[in-house]
Amino acid sequence: MTALCPSTVDELGAAIAETAATHPRLLITGNGTAEGWGAPARPADATVDTTGLTGVIRYSPADMTIAVRAGTPLAIVQQVVREHGQRVALDPARAAQDATVGGLLATADAGPLRTSHGSLRDLVIGTTVVLADGTTARSGGHVIKNVAGYDLAKLFHGSLGTLGVVAEVVLRLHPAPRAVTTVRVPASAEHGFQVATHLVTSGVEAAALEWCAGPDDRLLVRLEGTPDGVADRVREVSADGATVLTDDEACEEWSAVAATAVGEPGDTVVRFGALPAAGPAALGKIRAFADDLGLGVTISSSVPAGVHTVRVHGGAARAHSHLLAALHDDHHANVTVLRRDGLHTSSAWGPPPSAIRVMRAVKHRFDPTCRFGAGRFDGWLDDEKGLS
Amino acid sequence: MTGDVRAEFVAALGADAVLADPVELRAYECDGLTGFRVVPALVLLPRTAAAVADAVRICARERIPFVARGAGTGLSGGALPVANGVVISLQRLRSIIEVDPVNRRAVVEPGVTNLDISRAAAPHGLYFAPDPSSQQVCTIGGNIAENSGGAHCLKYGFTVHHVLSADVVLPDGTTAVLGADSPHLGGYDLLGAFIGSEGTLGIATRITVKLLPKPAAVRTLVADFPSVEQAGDAVTSIIAAGIVPAAAEMMDAVAIEAVQAALDAGYSRDTAAALIVELDGPQAEVDIQFAEVRQLCQNHGTTNIRVAGDEHERALVWKGRKAAFAAVGRISPDYIVQDGVVPRTLLATALTRIGELAAAAGLRVSNVFHAGDGNLHPLVLYSEAAGELERAEELSRAIAELCVDLGGSLSGEHGIGTDKACSMPRQFSEDDLATMALLRAAYDTDGICNPGKVLPTPRLCGEKPGVHRPHPLEAAGLIERT
Numbered sequence: 001m002t003a004l005c006p007s008t009v010d011e012l013g014a015a016i017a018e019t020a021a022t023h024p025r026l027l028i029t030g031n032g033t034a035e036g037w038g039a040p041a042r043p044a045d046a047t048v049d050t051t052g053l054t055g056v057i058r059y060s061p062a063d064m065t066i067a068v069r070a071g072t073p074l075a076i077v078q079q080v081v082r083e084h085g086q087r088v089a090l091d092p093a094r095a096a097q098d099a100t101v102g103g104l105l106a107t108a109d110a111g112p113l114r115t116s117h118g119s120l121r122d123l124v125i126g127t128t129v130v131l132a133d134g135t136t137a138r139s140g141g142h143v144i145k146n147v148a149g150y151d152l153a154k155l156f157h158g159s160l161g162t163l164g165v166v167a168e169v170v171l172r173l174h175p176a177p178r179a180v181t182t183v184r185v186p187a188s189a190e191h192g193f194q195v196a197t198h199l200v201t202s203g204v205e206a207a208a209l210e211w212c213a214g215p216d217d218r219l220l221v222r223l224e225g226t227p228d229g230v231a232d233r234v235r236e237v238s239a240d241g242a243t244v245l246t247d248d249e250a251c252e253e254w255s256a257v258a259a260t261a262v263g264e265p266g267d268t269v270v271r272f273g274a275l276p277a278a279g280p281a282a283l284g285k286i287r288a289f290a291d292d293l294g295l296g297v298t299i300s301s302s303v304p305a306g307v308h309t310v311r312v313h314g315g316a317a318r319a320h321s322h323l324l325a326a327l328h329d330d331h332h333a334n335v336t337v338l339r340r341d342g343l344h345t346s347s348a349w350g351p352p353p354s355a356i357r358v359m360r361a362v363k364h365r366f367d368p369t370c371r372f373g374a375g376r377f378d379g380w381l382d383d384e385k386g387l388s
Numbered sequence: 389m390t391g392d393v394r395a396e397f398v399a400a401l402g403a404d405a406v407l408a409d410p411v412e413l414r415a416y417e418c419d420g421l422t423g424f425r426v427v428p429a430l431v432l433l434p435r436t437a438a439a440v441a442d443a444v445r446i447c448a449r450e451r452i453p454f455v456a457r458g459a460g461t462g463l464s465g466g467a468l469p470v471a472n473g474v475v476i477s478l479q480r481l482r483s484i485i486e487v488d489p490v491n492r493r494a495v496v497e498p499g500v501t502n503l504d505i506s507r508a509a510a511p512h513g514l515y516f517a518p519d520p521s522s523q524q525v526c527t528i529g530g531n532i533a534e535n536s537g538g539a540h541c542l543k544y545g546f547t548v549h550h551v552l553s554a555d556v557v558l559p560d561g562t563t564a565v566l567g568a569d570s571p572h573l574g575g576y577d578l579l580g581a582f583i584g585s586e587g588t589l590g591i592a593t594r595i596t597v598k599l600l601p602k603p604a605a606v607r608t609l610v611a612d613f614p615s616v617e618q619a620g621d622a623v624t625s626i627i628a629a630g631i632v633p634a635a636a637e638m639m640d641a642v643a644i645e646a647v648q649a650a651l652d653a654g655y656s657r658d659t660a661a662a663l664i665v666e667l668d669g670p671q672a673e674v675d676i677q678f679a680e681v682r683q684l685c686q687n688h689g690t691t692n693i694r695v696a697g698d699e700h701e702r703a704l705v706w707k708g709r710k711a712a713f714a715a716v717g718r719i720s721p722d723y724i725v726q727d728g729v730v731p732r733t734l735l736a737t738a739l740t741r742i743g744e745l746a747a748a749a750g751l752r753v754s755n756v757f758h759a760g761d762g763n764l765h766p767l768v769l770y771s772e773a774a775g776e777l778e779r780a781e782e783l784s785r786a787i788a789e790l791c792v793d794l795g796g797s798l799s800g801e802h803g804i805g806t807d808k809a810c811s812m813p814r815q816f817s818e819d820d821l822a823t824m825a826l827l828r829a830a831y832d833t834d835g836i837c838n839p840g841k842v843l844p845t846p847r848l849c850g851e852k853p854g855v856h857r858p859h860p861l862e863a864a865g866l867i868e869r870t
Contacts, residue, residue, distance in 0.1 A: 137823035154580030175630030203604030232672035273570030306570035361830040
């Protein structure tokens with residue numbers, strides 16, 4: 001297949017404009033870490049390969065902002081800013097696989113730090129995007145506080161490459177914590193929710209509160225701050241049966257959380273959102289359902305946010321599809337497939353959200369001929385109609 | 389507007405929800421930006437979300453432009469009516485539908501004031517984080533429209549970070565829910581795009597906001613500095629030390645003088661700059677970092693540090709800061725509140741340039757700003773009676789555009805509205821603005837939802853805004869501005 005491999009925003013705009021007639025269908029790719037997200041993309045006439053669109057455009061440590069080309073892996077950005085004691089407060093599992101900043105924005109991905117810092121939606125302060133006709137458009141800027149104009153970055157958050165190409169991203173940075181400690185509390189989903197709620201309301205300000213299932217059920221509490229402050233807060237958190245983890249043990253636990261979100265060949269990985277208090281019951285239901293179907297599940301839940309990532313392994317393909325359908329029944333549009341190896345014929349998306357008309361209208365205005373990412377929102381966006 | 393349409397609004401909303409009396413309509417002719425005034429054809433005061441949808445449906449069918457309005461405290465003319473259009477006031481939708489302490493959220497109607505959300509949450513040890521200076525009166529619906537920040541957004545972010553979902557009436561009169569029960573949902577972040585759209589994409593009628601637990605500890609100090617530059621350097625060094633203050637606010641000598649004249653909030657009258665730094669969080673972290681902040685202020689030449697000893701003293705510090713704009717009214721007959729942003733490291737440069745622009749214009753400028761994020765609120769002081777309005781407006785515009793030239797933004801929190809729409813080409817290219825217009829058209833095909841705001845239009849920008857003259861009734865003391 002033809003690949004457009006621009007190394008500048010201008011080249012990107014030109015390549016997209018020039019191929020409008022010859023290559024009407026385009027698939028935007030980065031380092032390929034989200035190929036399994038959403039529904040499968042339909043065959044395209046060319047790929048838009050963003051991995052040549054890399055590098056830091058401007059880094060201002062004192063302003064705590066950095067502008068990068070969107071094909072830059074997040075891990076590289078983290079390396080650059082770490083030298084100044086800073087970080088992008090985002091820890092998605094795919095970062096270890098060199099996921100690009102643009103790809104992470106387009107997938108709305110995040111990791112356990114979502115509990116304290118949200119996702120890229122909360123960290124992006126400016127973007128440059130290229131639309132289907134090659135138009136290059138900026139929104140936001142280089143300052144953290146800015147309400148001038150519409151925030152187009154929000155539209156591209158979760159767009160799965162269906163609106164346009166994210167070409168440049170400006171991020172706000174946070175100080176890297178001087179000390180980090182993780183405490184493990186053995187806990188059922190219900191108990192984990194109660195402990196997490198108590199910790200949130202007590203004002204201990206945990207950076208992450210992740211409940212994990214499989215093989216053991218446990219709540220991981222990550223505290224970040226000054227060395228003395230963290231030591232003091234660890235004492236507040238530690239209760240009966242809690243273990244203060246060594247750095248190696250903590251690393252192992254957080255790697256396991258990441259492994260749940262990535263999955264293994266043959267697995268199905270699903271992320272869904274629910275009211276935080278509804279989490280334990282929803283997760284109990286999934287585990288019971290998986291038992292009945294002979295499926296293995298591992299779970300990682302950002303408890304205060306109500307965001308759950310479920311890795312389904314083993315069992316029959318039909319059973320994976322059944323489990324997904326059950327999630328769609330309960331959580332409707334708030335279910336995203338992250339890995340679909342285990343699925344065969346089932347639809348990746350549940351019933352569309354009530355705002356689907358707005359989403360379609362946005363798609364129609366930004367990409368009227370459906371050049372980008374056809375199939376990704378199969379069932380939600382009517383991609384075929386756009387080309388007729 | 390025909391009598392038939394008016395009758396239809398009355399039939400749908402009730403006679404007491406439709407204002408047509410010219411004197412009553414005048415109360416809605418402007419928002420907090422009083423230099424722009426337009427009297428609408430009708431003002432609608434729906435009581436329910438369904439009535440809002442009914443009203444918008446009629447507007448959509450008849451192609452009548454409508455402008456949503458909360459408390460009317462906006463400072464950019466975002467709620468300026470459209471001639472021959474209607475104003476839809478959300479003042480009667482003011483129920484707090486639910487406070488859910490377990491999931492730490494509240495469900496409210498758009499006319500609920502910002503502060504009332506925190507009041508309702510307080511018994512549970514929770515609060516709503518965005519705290520614009522007008523929080524006693526401004527509404528959550530307006531906060532959503534403007535993506536309001538406030539003094540504490542350095543650590544806690546803006547309204548967009550604290551809203552989970554909103555039921556909205558779209559400009560065609562249909563309804564949709566944007567957002568969900570958790571931050572994870574499939575598809576585009578339509579709620580994120582809606583928040584901060586200045587009322588141009590629809591009307592939020594039911595809003596679910598996040599509530600935060602009150603921090604375990606809060607410590608606040610006011611440090612005096614011999615110059616605004618030194619205070620700015622102190623802020624930069626605090627942030628470089630890896631400390632994220634809950635707030636870092638600065639006032640210059642003119643603002644301090646005004647605040648102390650209005651209410652004695654304990655600020656030193658003889659200092660060039662007062663820097664407020666507030667830290668909050670777990671007790672141990674706050675204690676350690678507060679000591680570091682004091683040290684850093686000393687390193688940068690502070691002449692006096694006043695630590696708020698208790699909650700009362702802390703409240704007084706903030707009362708003074710939040711009253712600064714109004715207090716300036718005591719030392720100048722008229723003033724314009726500007727709202728620009730520069731990269732924090734260019735604060736000193738920006739202030740020097742603002743000083744030069746003010747000197748050239750022969751006007752005084754007082755600076756009050758959110759020092760932590762480079763959001764400046766220069767107050768341009770002038771006397772309308774002395775014929776200085778036009779010069780003041782030019783100076784104010786020059787300051788906003790200076791911020792853009794320094795790599796910042798036209799607005800940090802007050803919005804573009806009517807006020808700055810014509811300056812948008814300074815910050816954005818034609819393609820940028822055309823792409824933003826695509827988003828608007830996706831929500832509002834017919835261009836009836838708060839038209840003329842945010843994006844420049846030839847009609848708006850080809851003409852100079854008219855200088856306000858008091859209405860004869862007003863001059864005679866028969867009516868008052870609200």
